[in-house]
Amino acid sequence: MKTDLPRLMQERNLDALVVFGPDGLGPANSPFAYFVGDAHVTMGTVIVKRDGTAYVVHGPMEREEAAKTGMNLISRAAYKFPEILKAKSGNKIAAEVELLKRVMSDIGVSGRVGFYGAEQANLAFNFLNTLIREEVYEVVAEGEDDTISAARVTKDAREAELIRQTCRLTEDVIGATRAFLQSHKVDGETLMKSDGAALTVGDVKRFIRREAATLGLTMHDCIFAIGRDAGIPHSSGTPSDPIMLGRTIVFDIFPSGPGGYHSDITRTWCLGYAPEHVQQAYDLVMQAHDMAEGMFNTADFTYVFNEAVCDLFETNGHRTVRQDFETHSGYMHGLGHGFGLSVHEPPSMSVKGWKPDEKFQPGTIVCNEPGLYDPDDPRGGWGVRIEDDYWFDENGKPHRLTEFDRSLVVQM
Amino acid sequence: MKTDLPRLMQERNLDALVVFGPDGLGPANSPFAYFVGDAHVTMGTVIVKRDGTAYVVHGPMEREEAAKTGMNLISRAAYKFPEILKAKSGNKIAAEVELLKRVMSDIGVSGRVGFYGAEQANLAFNFLNTLIREEVYEVVAEGEDDTISAARVTKDAREAELIRQTCRLTEDVIGATRAFLQSHKVDGETLMKSDGAALTVGDVKRFIRREAATLGLTMHDCIFAIGRDAGIPHSSGTPSDPIMLGRTIVFDIFPSGPGGYHSDITRTWCLGYAPEHVQQAYDLVMQAHDMAEGMFNTADFTYVFNEAVCDLFETNGHRTVRQDFETHSGYMHGLGHGFGLSVHEPPSMSVKGWKPDEKFQPGTIVCNEPGLYDPDDPRGGWGVRIEDDYWFDENGKPHRLTEFDRSLVVQM
Numbered sequence: 175m176k177t178d179l180p181r182l183m184q185e186r187n188l189d190a191l192v193v194f195g196p197d198g199l200g201p202a203n204s205p206f207a208y209f210v211g212d213a214h215v216t217m218g219t220v221i222v223k224r225d226g227t228a229y230v231v232h233g234p235m236e237r238e239e240a241a242k243t244g245m246n247l248i249s250r251a252a253y254k255f256p257e258i259l260k261a262k263s264g265n266k267i268a269a270e271v272e273l274l275k276r277v278m279s280d281i282g283v284s285g286r287v288g289f290y291g292a293e294q295a296n297l298a299f300n301f302l303n304t305l306i307r308e309e310v311y312e313v314v315a316e317g318e319d320d321t322i323s324a325a326r327v328t329k330d331a332r333e334a335e336l337i338r339q340t341c342r343l344t345e346d347v348i349g350a351t352r353a354f355l356q357s358h359k360v361d362g363e364t365l366m367k368s369d370g371a372a373l374t375v376g377d378v379k380r381f382i383r384r385e386a387a388t389l390g391l392t393m394h395d396c397i398f399a400i401g402r403d404a405g406i407p408h409s410s411g412t413p414s415d416p417i418m419l420g421r422t423i424v425f426d427i428f429p430s431g432p433g434g435y436h437s438d439i440t441r442t443w444c445l446g447y448a449p450e451h452v453q454q455a456y457d458l459v460m461q462a463h464d465m466a467e468g469m470f471n472t473a474d475f476t477y478v479f480n481e482a483v484c485d486l487f488e489t490n491g492h493r494t495v496r497q498d499f500e501t502h503s504g505y506m507h508g509l510g511h512g513f514g515l516s517v518h519e520p521p522s523m524s525v526k527g528w529k530p531d532e533k534f535q536p537g538t539i540v541c542n543e544p545g546l547y548d549p550d551d552p553r554g555g556w557g558v559r560i561e562d563d564y565w566f567d568e569n570g571k572p573h574r575l576t577e578f579d580r581s582l583v584v585q586m
Numbered sequence: 587m588k589t590d591l592p593r594l595m596q597e598r599n600l601d602a603l604v605v606f607g608p609d610g611l612g613p614a615n616s617p618f619a620y621f622v623g624d625a626h627v628t629m630g631t632v633i634v635k636r637d638g639t640a641y642v643v644h645g646p647m648e649r650e651e652a653a654k655t656g657m658n659l660i661s662r663a664a665y666k667f668p669e670i671l672k673a674k675s676g677n678k679i680a681a682e683v684e685l686l687k688r689v690m691s692d693i694g695v696s697g698r699v700g701f702y703g704a705e706q707a708n709l710a711f712n713f714l715n716t717l718i719r720e721e722v723y724e725v726v727a728e729g730e731d732d733t734i735s736a737a738r739v740t741k742d743a744r745e746a747e748l749i750r751q752t753c754r755l756t757e758d759v760i761g762a763t764r765a766f767l768q769s770h771k772v773d774g775e776t777l778m779k780s781d782g783a784a785l786t787v788g789d790v791k792r793f794i795r796r797e798a799a800t801l802g803l804t805m806h807d808c809i810f811a812i813g814r815d816a817g818i819p820h821s822s823g824t825p826s827d828p829i830m831l832g833r834t835i836v837f838d839i840f841p842s843g844p845g846g847y848h849s850d851i852t853r854t855w856c857l858g859y860a861p862e863h864v865q866q867a868y869d870l871v872m873q874a875h876d877m878a879e880g881m882f883n884t885a886d887f888t889y890v891f892n893e894a895v896c897d898l899f900e901t902n903g904h905r906t907v908r909q910d911f912e913t914h915s916g917y918m919h920g921l922g923h924g925f926g927l928s929v930h931e932p933p934s935m936s937v938k939g940w941k942p943d944e945k946f947q948p949g950t951i952v953c954n955e956p957g958l959y960d961p962d963d964p965r966g967g968w969g970v971r972i973e974d975d976y977w978f979d980e981n982g983k984p985h986r987l988t989e990f991d992r993s994l995v996v997q998m
Contacts, residue, residue: 256939294732295606296702299727315707392806
């Protein structure tokens with residue numbers, strides 16, 4: 175959590191963190207969003223000193239938005255950026271480097287400086303190399319487990335509460351969507367709209383988007399996949415597919431809500447009835463889900479939970495990704511992953527050997543999402559996945575954040 | 587446009603383009619979105635050879651989504667990524683470099699290779715340096731006017747049509763929002779909800795979000811700012827502010843729609859009536875807007891249009907950004923900017939000297955958004971901005987894409 179930053183900087187001998195916030199990336203730039211939160215700072219730079227003092231360098235038009243971040247404000251206008259640009263013959267990267275140097279000098283930063291945040295790869299590479307040639311700081315570009323990611327691995331009470339709120343709103347969307355499906359008449363096996371046309375995946379997604387937006391959730395897309403598409407874990411669904419009884423529907427929704435924090439919830443539905451083989455797969459997935467939830471602790475490595483699920487699925491005759499990385503049927507993804515400002519964050523629960531050192535900790539937020547799939551089953555492609563979210567409290571005890579009904583069959 | 591890529595690669599002597607598509611950035615990673623479009627490829631790498639052949643390297647679960655891109659498919663599974671990772675002792679960056687080398691070897695890429703796309707700055711820096719040490723390719727990291735940005739400066743007929751569609755949908759949202767405001771009763775100067783509470787900026791934004799989502803538009807935020815907030819160009823508005831008669835409302839909306847292409851439209855409203863000084867500012871802004879539109883051509887440098895607007899505003903007693911980069915009142919932004927997959931793209935219409943070489947071209951998409959502001963006017967803070975969108979056809983003739991009524995006063 176954020177309070178870990180001074181300790182992490184001390185351990186890694188970093189005097190300051192600089193987080194890029196280029197125009198156009200918005201909340202997708204999660205290291206930057208970690209500091210600016212909901213404030214509408216479309217372009218800026220965050221600087222954090224080892225003593226925890228944080229600054230945001232902002233454009234003149236965004237001074238009031240930048241003030242909402244609670245950080246110390248540094249206006250680009252005060253540094254007369256256009257004059258710097260002119261002095262650097264219009265070379266924008268050189269001018270940005272010069273601006274940063276002046277700002278850092280004024281706030282007393284020197285020594286080892288780490289750089290973070292999303293940016294266009296070519297620009298980031300040029301910026302850092304230009305800065306290195308200036309020989310003012312020791313420029314540090316950490317790898318995967320960088321300081322900010324390491325802080326974000328655990329969530330503080332405020333973050334956990336925001337995620338809990340997003341979970342609750344997301345469950346409201348799931349409930350409204352189920353009710354929307356149930357409100358339709360059925361002709362043979364197909365759900366029908368009042369205009370006489372079949373209800374489609376596209377129609378349902380439009381409903382989901384509207385419900386999510388009404389509740390203040392932001393969503394690029396969600397997975398609402400029926401039949402064969404449900405058998406391909408990351409298929410987002412085919413808009414023209416009709417909604418029919420007895421086919422598996424995988425509904426995986428991962429919007430962001432208050433403070434930009436995500437939830438990640440999946441339900442699998444069969445409208446009206448479930449074929450016997452789908453019911454069996456669902457029962458086994460729920461058995462895996464309950465077993466994993468019951469095992470969760472902060473002492474074991476996280477791959478242990480996934481291994482147990484692989485054991486269960488293999489014992490019951492399903493192929494798993496640990497047997498075959500390329501399998502298209504059975505269980506071909508991890509058991510879960512952390513999330514927060516991004517939908518995918520550490521820790522993972524992957525196959526043994528992938529992330530050998532990960533354990534859950536107090537403050538972990540993680541999902542539990544076992545699944546089974548067979549897109550090419552001659553009886554009709556199908557997929558089943560049930561995903562719930564968890565928070566590990568200060569004592570390392572897991573609490574399920576999601577409560578929505580997990581039943582497979584939706585009565586019509 | 588995309589058909590310019592082979593020529594640009596030839597001119598810049600590039601044998602291939604590699605575009606990073608890391609997990610978590612989604613459509614905000616516009617260089618990646620330029621190639622994958624609407625397909626739900628959450629993580630991947632695009633490779634374009636000089637002959638125009640394009641490939642997408644994708645995860646095994648996203649094979650069907652990747653297929654929707656129309657590019658040649660390369661599955662990470664086929665390269666047994668877990669084994670590469672093991673061989674690299676779990677170093678993910680080294681493993682990704684190795685994977686890319688093997689893929690590039692198999693599709694026959696060598697020579698000068700440019701790298702693009704958004705990525706975490708620290709990871710991009712490490713990736714490129716690791717690759718450089720391998721001495722297999724000449725690694726090229728271009729600056730601001732990189733090959734992909736240069737192609738994106740002009741839009742082809744398909745892109746222009748998608749933008750036109752997004753404009754139309756956005757205008758539907760603006761119209762619905764105006765009707766929503768008009769549907770409210772007024773108590774004194776304040777718009778009231780049926781529950782007896784004042785209608786607020788937060789309420790209106792919720793309405794806007796729902797309307798946008800219903801129409802399939804994606805929107806993180808918009809500007810709906812009233813009174814003093816309207817006087818600060820990038821203030822997104824204060825949710826608790828009541829909606830009142832006679833205050834300027836700046837409504838600036840820039841969602842993405844079909845194909846991920848944005849629009850960018852602003853209207854300024856005074857509900858019921860407009861104070862005299864606001865009406866005068868509006869009239870002058872509209873004069874500037876019409877003048878700029880009438881001047882648009884592909885022969886002049888783009889700063890010429892902005893200079894003319896500065897002349898007009900200064901002649902009428904308003905301060906401008908060319909006089910004072912730090913001004914908080916008057917005209918403190920550029921006259922417009924290109925847009926497309928991002929809200930801000932070249933060309934700009936900025937102060938003289940900022941972008942000295944830019945001209946409009948056939949295929950340019952640009953907005954025209956003069957504005958005047960005074961957040962600290964003792965009569966009450968106010969702001970006025972009117973923004974419309976344009977497309978330059980194959981003969982370089984500009985066409986306005988937006989038609990929504992630009993009236994200041996909204997009858998209540």
